[in-house]
Amino acid sequence: MSQPQQTLPREAYLSAEWYAAEQQYLFGHSWQYLGPADEMPAAGHYRCVQLGSYPMLLLRDQDGTLRLLHNLCRHRGMPLLEGSGALPQHLRCPYHSWTYQQDGSLRALPQAERFPCLNKAEMGLKRGALDEWQGLMFGHTQPDAVPLAQWFAGLEDTLAPHDLSACEEQPVEVHTLKANWKVFVENYMDGYHLRHLHSVSLGKHYDHDAIAQGQLGPHWYFYQPLTAEGHKAALSSSSYPLIPGQDPKHLGAYVHLLFPNLGITASEESWSLLHIEPLDALTTRVTIRSWAMPVSTLRYLMLREPKSPGSADHPVKTGDLMGEDIAVCEAIQRSMHSPAYQVGALAEELEAPLAHFQQAILSYLKDMKANR
Numbered sequence: 137m138s139q140p141q142q143t144l145p146r147e148a149y150l151s152a153e154w155y156a157a158e159q160q161y162l163f164g165h166s167w168q169y170l171g172p173a174d175e176m177p178a179a180g181h182y183r184c185v186q187l188g189s190y191p192m193l194l195l196r197d198q199d200g201t202l203r204l205l206h207n208l209c210r211h212r213g214m215p216l217l218e219g220s221g222a223l224p225q226h227l228r229c230p231y232h233s234w235t236y237q238q239d240g241s242l243r244a245l246p247q248a249e250r251f252p253c254l255n256k257a258e259m260g261l262k263r264g265a266l267d268e269w270q271g272l273m274f275g276h277t278q279p280d281a282v283p284l285a286q287w288f289a290g291l292e293d294t295l296a297p298h299d300l301s302a303c304e305e306q307p308v309e310v311h312t313l314k315a316n317w318k319v320f321v322e323n324y325m326d327g328y329h330l331r332h333l334h335s336v337s338l339g340k341h342y343d344h345d346a347i348a349q350g351q352l353g354p355h356w357y358f359y360q361p362l363t364a365e366g367h368k369a370a371l372s373s374s375s376y377p378l379i380p381g382q383d384p385k386h387l388g389a390y391v392h393l394l395f396p397n398l399g400i401t402a403s404e405e406s407w408s409l410l411h412i413e414p415l416d417a418l419t420t421r422v423t424i425r426s427w428a429m430p431v432s433t434l435r436y437l438m439l440r441e442p443k444s445p446g447s448a449d450h451p452v453k454t455g456d457l458m459g460e461d462i463a464v465c466e467a468i469q470r471s472m473h474s475p476a477y478q479v480g481a482l483a484e485e486l487e488a489p490l491a492h493f494q495q496a497i498l499s500y501l502k503d504m505k506a507n508r
C-alpha cells in the first residue's frame with residue numbers, strides 16, 4: 137500500500153491567486169448545490185446565486201419552468217436583477233433599457249437602428265444548466281455540463297438508507313471559520329483524528345476500527361458502525377428517536393463529500409447537509425441544515441445539551457464535535473502562515489481521502505485551465 141501524499145502547496149491554502157483560480161475554474165465549472173429541490177423559487181419568482189466567479193439568476197417563469205441564466209446583460213454586462221423576489225414580466229436592464237423575456241431571450245432594445253448588425257435571436261441571456269439528484273438541486277454555469285446523473289454515478293448505492301419523510305428540520309447552524317475551505321474539507325474527511333480529537337465528544341460511540349470508505353470519481357463516501365455501547369445508547373430513551381429506514385442491527389455514520397464542497401452526514405438520529413463556501417482565501421462559511429425525528433420541546437432542549445462537556449477550558453476539548461473541529465481548522469490555518477509549515481506524512485487509509493481530494497482539485501484546475 138502506498139503512503140498518501142500531500143500534493144497541494146502551502147499557497148493553495150493562503151493565496152488570493154489560488155482563491156481566484158478556484159472560483160473561476162473549480163466552483164465556476166462544477167455542479168454546485170443550490171438547495172433542496174422543493175425550495176426553488178415559485179412560479180414568477182427569482183433568486184440571484186453566485187456560482188464561483190459567475191453571477192447567475194435562478195428563476196421560475198410564469199409557466200412554471202425553472203431556469204438558470206447568467207445575470208449579465210448582453211449589451212455591456214450590467215446585472216439585471218439583485219437579491220430575490222417577484223420576477224418582472226420583462227427583465228429590463230437599468231443601464232440602457234434592453235429588455236428580456238422571462239426565458240432570457242432578448243425582447244427589445246431602444247434605438248435599435250443604432251445596432252444595424254445585431255442579431256437579436258443570438259443575444260439572449262447566456263444559459264447555465266440545472267439538474268436534480270436525490271431531491272437536491274444543483275446548478276452549473278455551462279449549458280453543456282456533464283449530466284448530473286453521470287457526475288454522481290454510483291454514489292446512490294453508498295447513501296444512507298434514512299427515510300426523512302417524518303423528520304423535522306432543526307435550527308440552521310452557520311459557522312464562519314477563519315480558515316481556508318480546503319482545511320475544513322480535509323478535516324471533514326480525516327478518519328485519523330476521530331478517536332483522538334473527539335475522544336470526549338464521540339466517546340466510544342463509533343467503531344473507528346471498522347471504517348469502510350472509498351472514492352467514486354472525485355467524491356468520497358465513508359461508513360463506520362456503532363460500537364455495542366453506541367448501539368445501546370442509540371436505542372435508549374435518552375437519545376433522539378432513530379430515523380426510519382435503517383436496519384436497527386446495523387446502525388452507524390454515513391458521511392459523504394460531494395466534490396467539491398457539499399457534505400452529507402447521517403447518523404442514526406440525524407441527517408445533515410453541510411454547505412462549505414469559501415468567502416475568501418482565509419474565510420469559510422459552513423451552513424449546516426439537519427433533520428431529525430420530532431421530540432417535545434423540553435426533550436429537545438435536554439438533547440441539545442452537550443452530553444460530555446469535557447474540559448471546557450481548552451477549545452479542542454469542548455465536548456462539542458463541531459467546536460473541536462473549528463478550533464483545529466483555525467489553528468492549522470494559523471500554522472500555515474509559518475514558512476516552516478509542512479505536512480510531514482499522511483496516514484495510510486485514514487488520511488488517504490485528503491490526498492485524493494487534493495489530486496482531484498489539481499487535475500480539475502489543470503483540465504479546466506487547459507480548456508479555456
Ligand code: FES
Nearest residue numbers: 209211212229232
Ligand atoms: S448594459 Fe444592459 S442595456 Fe446596456
Ligand SMILES: [Fe+2]
Nearest residue numbers: 323329334461
Ligand atoms: Fe472532526
